[in-house]
Amino acid sequence: MSHISFNTVVHPDAEAVARQNKDLGPSRKDIRSGVRAHLDDCFRCEKKASAETQLRKCSGCLIVRYCSKQCQLADWPTHKAACSDRGSADHLKLTKRLLANDILMYHLQLYAILELDLVDRPANALDHCLYVAVDTEMPADPMGHLQASLKGQVNPDPTYILWVRHIEKKPIVEHASSAARDSHRAFKASLSATGMSDWPVVLLVFTSDNLVILEIPYAIDPRPMQHCREKRPSTYVSGISGRVELPLSKETVREDLNNCILMDKSNQYLLRTKLKHNSSF
Numbered sequence: 001m002s003h004i005s006f007n008t009v010v011h012p013d014a015e016a017v018a019r020q021n022k023d024l025g026p027s028r029k030d031i032r033s034g035v036r037a038h039l040d041d042c043f044r045c046e047k048k049a050s051a052e053t054q055l056r057k058c059s060g061c062l063i064v065r066y067c068s069k070q071c072q073l074a075d076w077p078t079h080k081a082a083c084s085d086r087g088s089a090d091h092l093k094l095t096k097r098l099l100a101n102d103i104l105m106y107h108l109q110l111y112a113i114l115e116l117d118l119v120d121r122p123a124n125a126l127d128h129c130l131y132v133a134v135d136t137e138m139p140a141d142p143m144g145h146l147q148a149s150l151k152g153q154v155n156p157d158p159t160y161i162l163w164v165r166h167i168e169k170k171p172i173v174e175h176a177s178s179a180a181r182d183s184h185r186a187f188k189a190s191l192s193a194t195g196m197s198d199w200p201v202v203l204l205v206f207t208s209d210n211l212v213i214l215e216i217p218y219a220i221d222p223r224p225m226q227h228c229r230e231k232r233p234s235t236y237v238s239g240i241s242g243r244v245e246l247p248l249s250k251e252t253v254r255e256d257l258n259n260c261i262l263m264d265k266s267n268q269y270l271l272r273t274k275l276k277h278n279s280s281f
């Protein structure tokens with residue numbers, strides 16, 4: 001893991017920037033209501049809960065919801081693997097919180113634009129999806145973890161953060177389910193119908209330990225598109241050097257995203273988790 005730096009010196013700016021992110025970032029309440037409003041629909045058909053439709057949680061993972069037995073059965077071949085895997089179920093819960101976080105999703109949108117070359121070829125979003133591998137192997141306090149393991153002790157704070165391990169584009173036909181491709185097309189059509197035909201819609205496929213945990217179409221808004229068009233730098237916050245501006249690249253954007261999560265010491269973003277397992281990292 002060459003990209004994790006164990007810094008013993010903390011730049012004076014680092015705290016200030018973290019505070020600034022905190023003020024700009026969504027609150028816990030925003031994240032919870034964002035998850036409820038957009039991500040707690042029927043996992044298969046995206047129907048919302050209403051007076052007529054009661055959504056029931058999958059009794060396996062207690063995380064995804066369905067509007068009917070039919071939807072649950074239809075989704076089972078895809079959901080089965082992630083449902084029975086405790087780690088994947090936890091990752092799914094955290095992934096929904098990531099999706100409800102504007103600041104973090106801005107970074108993911110930048111990555112999507114660069115990876116799919118959407119400034120020059122917006123049509124790439126139609127035939128490629130974006131695989132996003134998430135993990136919780138990164139200790140929330142890497143320094144404490146390292147110091148403890150050097151002394152042969154157990155990590156004093158067994159809290160881990162959700163982090164984005166790897167992102168890559170894949171041909172949509174072979175790598176996304178037909179249900180996800182349908183909802184991708186439907187979402188794109190609904191945006192076009194409301195005059196937003198120039199917004200690319202990217203099908204995000206989140207994975208955990210190589211299992212697909214969530215497929216969701218996501219509209220790329222004009223701000224990150226403009227950011228990439230102008231090739232504005234990526235602002236990277238490091239513990240050692242404070243705020244640094246680096247040329248815009250996929251790697252700096254992904255590191256910046258993970259750093260925002262790492263710097264969120266007060267768990268405003270709800271992406272810190274206590275894991276039962278003792279991860280050696």
Ligand SMILES: [Zn+2]
Pocket residue numbers: 042043044045046047066067068071
């Ligand atoms: Zn349904």
Ligand SMILES: [Zn+2]
Pocket residue numbers: 058059060061062063064079083084
């Ligand atoms: Zn389940």
